[in-house]
Amino acid sequence: MATTTHPFRFDDGLSQRISETLQLLAATLAPQRRVVHAGETIYQAGEKFSHLYILNSGICKLLSQSADGREQVVGLKFRGDWLGFAAISQGHYVCDAVAMDTGEVWAMRYDSVMKACAAHPALMAVIHEAMSGEIMRDRDSMMSVCTLPADARVADFLRYWADSLAERGLRTDQITLRMTRAEIGNYLGITLETVSRALSKLERAALIHFTEKGRRDIAIPDVGGLEDFIQRCLGAPVSV
Amino acid sequence: MATTTHPFRFDDGLSQRISETLQLLAATLAPQRRVVHAGETIYQAGEKFSHLYILNSGICKLLSQSADGREQVVGLKFRGDWLGFAAISQGHYVCDAVAMDTGEVWAMRYDSVMKACAAHPALMAVIHEAMSGEIMRDRDSMMSVCTLPADARVADFLRYWADSLAERGLRTDQITLRMTRAEIGNYLGITLETVSRALSKLERAALIHFTEKGRRDIAIPDVGGLEDFIQRCLGAPVSV
DNA sequence: CGTCGCATTGAAGCCATTCAAGGTAGGTGG
DNA sequence: CCACCTACCTTGAATGGCTTCAATGCGACG
Numbered sequence: 348m349a350t351t352t353h354p355f356r357f358d359d360g361l362s363q364r365i366s367e368t369l370q371l372l373a374a375t376l377a378p379q380r381r382v383v384h385a386g387e388t389i390y391q392a393g394e395k396f397s398h399l400y401i402l403n404s405g406i407c408k409l410l411s412q413s414a415d416g417r418e419q420v421v422g423l424k425f426r427g428d429w430l431g432f433a434a435i436s437q438g439h440y441v442c443d444a445v446a447m448d449t450g451e452v453w454a455m456r457y458d459s460v461m462k463a464c465a466a467h468p469a470l471m472a473v474i475h476e477a478m479s480g481e482i483m484r485d486r487d488s489m490m491s492v493c494t495l496p497a498d499a500r501v502a503d504f505l506r507y508w509a510d511s512l513a514e515r516g517l518r519t520d521q522i523t524l525r526m527t528r529a530e531i532g533n534y535l536g537i538t539l540e541t542v543s544r545a546l547s548k549l550e551r552a553a554l555i556h557f558t559e560k561g562r563r564d565i566a567i568p569d570v571g572g573l574e575d576f577i578q579r580c581l582g583a584p585v586s587v
Numbered sequence: 588m589a590t591t592t593h594p595f596r597f598d599d600g601l602s603q604r605i606s607e608t609l610q611l612l613a614a615t616l617a618p619q620r621r622v623v624h625a626g627e628t629i630y631q632a633g634e635k636f637s638h639l640y641i642l643n644s645g646i647c648k649l650l651s652q653s654a655d656g657r658e659q660v661v662g663l664k665f666r667g668d669w670l671g672f673a674a675i676s677q678g679h680y681v682c683d684a685v686a687m688d689t690g691e692v693w694a695m696r697y698d699s700v701m702k703a704c705a706a707h708p709a710l711m712a713v714i715h716e717a718m719s720g721e722i723m724r725d726r727d728s729m730m731s732v733c734t735l736p737a738d739a740r741v742a743d744f745l746r747y748w749a750d751s752l753a754e755r756g757l758r759t760d761q762i763t764l765r766m767t768r769a770e771i772g773n774y775l776g777i778t779l780e781t782v783s784r785a786l787s788k789l790e791r792a793a794l795i796h797f798t799e800k801g802r803r804d805i806a807i808p809d810v811g812g813l814e815d816f817i818q819r820c821l822g823a824p825v826s827v
Numbered sequence: 828c829g830t831c832g833c834a835t836t837g838a839a840g841c842c843a844t845t846c847a848a849g850g851t852a853g854g855t856g857g
Numbered sequence: 858c859c860a861c862c863t864a865c866c867t868t869g870a871a872t873g874g875c876t877t878c879a880a881t882g883c884g885a886c887g
Contacts, residue, residue, distance in 0.1 A: 411726055415818060417734045421726040433726065435719035442726070461712065465705050472701065478718040479675035485725035486651055486661040486673065486682070492732050493776035494657045497875065528834065536733035538876055543835055561884070562834065578655060737843065768866065778844060783867055801852065802866065 362516035365427030368473050369403060369453075375463045375470055378453035383407075383446040385525070389430060391443050396434035398454045402426050405450015406525055411442040420526075420534040422485075425511045429477045431457075447525035492536045499580035500535045501545035502573045505555065509570050523564050552576065602756035605667030608713050609643060609693075615703045615710055618693035623647075623686035625765070629670060631683050636674035638694045642666050645690010646765055651682040660766075660774040662725075665751045669717045671697075687765035732776050739820035740775045741785035742813045745795065749810050761798055761806050792816065 372378055378401070383389060389400055392412060402424055409422035409430075421442060424430060434440045435457065446452075464471040491503045509519045524531070528539040528546075535542070546562075549555045554576055556566040567573065612618055620643070623629060629640055632652060642664055649662035649670075661682060664670060674680045675697065686692075704711040731743045749759045764771070768779040768786075775782070786802075789795045794816055796806040807813065 411730060413730055413734070415821065417730065417821070419726075419730045419733055421729055432719050433722045436716045436723060437719075441723060461708060461715075464711060465708055468701065468705055471704060471711070475701075475714075475718070476676045478715070478722065479672050479677075482673045482718065482721055482725065483676060483681060485722065485729070486659075489661055489725070489728060489732065490651060490653055490657065490659045492729070493659055493773070494653070527832090533733070539834080540836085540877085541875060544875095547835075581655065581657070767864090779865090780845085780867080781843060784843095787867075 359514070361427075361514040365515065368427065369401070371467075371470060371473065372401065372453065372455065375467055376455045376459055378455045380451055380453055382449070382451050385446055385448050387446045389444040389446065389452055390434075390440045392440055394440050396431070396437065396439050397456060398431065399457055399460055400430040400444070400452045400454050402428050402430065403451040403453055405452075406447045407450070407452075408445050408447055408526070408530070409442045410445060418533070420530055422481075423508075423511075423534075426515050426517075429474075429481070432478050432481060495577065496580050497535075497537045497541045498545045498548060499577040500537065501531070501542055502549060502554070502576045502580075504531060504535055505549075505565070505567060506570055506573045506577075509567050509573075513570075519567065519570070521558055521564060521566050525563075549573075549576070599754070601667075601754040605755065608667065609641070611707075611710060611713065612641065612693065612695065615707055616695045616699055618695045620691055620693055622689070622691050625686055625688050627686045629684040629686065629692055630674075630680045632680055634680050636671070636677065636679050637696060638671065639697055639700055640670040640684070640692045640694050642668050642670065643691040643693055645692075646687045647690065647692075648685050648687055648766070648770070649682045650685060658773070660770055662721075663748075663751075663774075666755050666757075669714075669721070672718050672721060735817065736820050737775075737777045737781045738785045738788060739817045740777065741771070741782055742789060742794070742816045742820075744771060744775055745789075745805070745807060746810055746813045746817075749807050749813075753810075759807065759810070761804060763804050765803075789813075789816070 380403070383405065389407065390398075404426055407424040407428075407430065408420055409424065411419050411421040413419070424444075430444050430452070431440065433442065460470075460474070464474065487507075491500055495503060508524070509522060512522060513519045526534070528542045532539045532542045546555070550557060554567070554569075554572045556568070558564040558566050618641070623645065629647065630638075644666055647664040647668075647670065648660055649664065651659050651661040653659070664684075670684050670692070671680065673682065700710075700714070704714060727747075731740055735743060748764070749762060752762060753759045766774070768782045772779045772782045786795070790797060794807070794809075794812045796808070798804045798806050
């Protein structure tokens with residue numbers, strides 16, 4: 348199906364759709380642009396809800412905290428993804444949005460968005476699709492966490508990251524994970540040691556390679572290989 | 588905080604808001620009503636997306652299936668909840684929606700909804716809130732699955748179910764779980780045996796009681812007790 | 828050069844799964 | 858009405874995967 352020799356796995360036009368969306372927003376809402384650097388906060392849980400955001404570049408994580416203090420990475424956002432949807436129903440932001448590298452976010456007042464939606468059906472469609480996509484993605488996460496063993500979750504995480512980049516036309520032959528092992532583990536519901544072991548195992552299987560000195564930069568020769576690995580994780584305990 | 592002697596734990600007006608929403612929909616969209624019985628399908632994965640649905644009564648589950656055949660309960664829906672949001676971004680439904688008891692669903696063509704939204708800002712606000720709420724709820728699930736041990740997940744599941752009923756003004760002194768142990772386990776990422784053991788443990792701790800002959804009907808004397816139980820599950824391995 | 832944060836790896840222990848054996852309730856048909 | 862079947866649930870025992878605990882390594886930074 349996919350042309351595996353091509354450096355980019357998909358090109359279904361998502362990248363172009365994102366550009367069109369950004370143009371539409373620029374034209375109808377005059378968003379306020381802000382450059383963010385790694386570690387900077389875009390909004391914080393508890394703040395009064397006022398703006399929706401869209402990422403024009405960079406990568407960003409969503410951190411949620413339960414009433415009793417448990418912390419959880421509940422989402423990762425890439426170019427074209429919206430931030431702040433969950434706040435609409437609450438009236439205040441319900442998680443922290445933190446930039447993971449340098450990027451640019453566009454801020455739009457929610458009431459302006461609503462008004463613009465009424466006037467521009469295309470804008471409303473775009474927003475509904477974005478919210479719908481977020482719901483889809485959350486379910487994929489649930490599926491991964493609930494049905495996959497630890498090694499496969501890590502493989503699926505890498506696949507997700509690589510696919511997210513590829514869909515946006517970014518290079519995937521060498522990707523930089525902008526999360527610590529502890530954060531990855533938190534996101535996947537496993538410990539940092541298990542993440543580390545899983546990555547080592549994937550490297551031994553030649554499904555990934557660590558580039559550079561540090562072990563944050565990863566090369567994935569063939570994303571399909573990760574999917575095969577996930578299948579093997581599932582198949583082994585059942586059939587054999 | 589909560590008046591624990593009262594049979595309904597919350598009355599924040601959600602029930603009334605739902606009624607108002609249903610009235611608004613009835614007035615602006617003339618939805619098509621359909622009575623469903625336990626086991627009947629509202630829509631199926633793969634069908635072309637055309638309608639959004641809202642539950643007027645009854646309870647319903649969402650079943651997702653991955654490309655490689657893994658099945659997963661990805662959501663539970665109660666009165667006032669919408670169905671089909673995830674399909675917007677895909678053009679077709681991505682999971683099966685199955686009624687768990689007798690209820691009534693209202694169907695509305697999505698293109699009609701979009702048109703009505705442009706004309707009625709209140710309707711648009713309602714839909715955005717509903718999608719936002721679904722995103723919130725999905726994150727709560729992630730949090731539960733990723734940070735709680737098995738026993739606590741089951742307790743949290745019961746708490747969620749009871750709260751969902753209470754918010755809607757339904758009685759919670761005696762609730763009927765309309766899922767098998769296997770389905771509950773699937774939803775929580777644990778096995779059916781573990782669910783069974785957890786329920787037995789909660790009964791021994793007098794946090795729940797089985798009523799009737801079968802073990803599907805459960806009485807929860809005090810939902811707050813379940814929250815304390817969850818805290819103890821978390822606290823024990825850490826502090827003591 | 829020493830410190831600090833992060834990552835890796837080993838060993839031990841535990842929680843959840845797996846495997847297995849009943850038990851219960853409801854439906855069907857003799 | 859009872860025997861039987863099926864689906865679901867419960868409980869025990871053993872296994873195993875993941876966590877926990879601990880030690881070491883590595884790179885960045887002052």
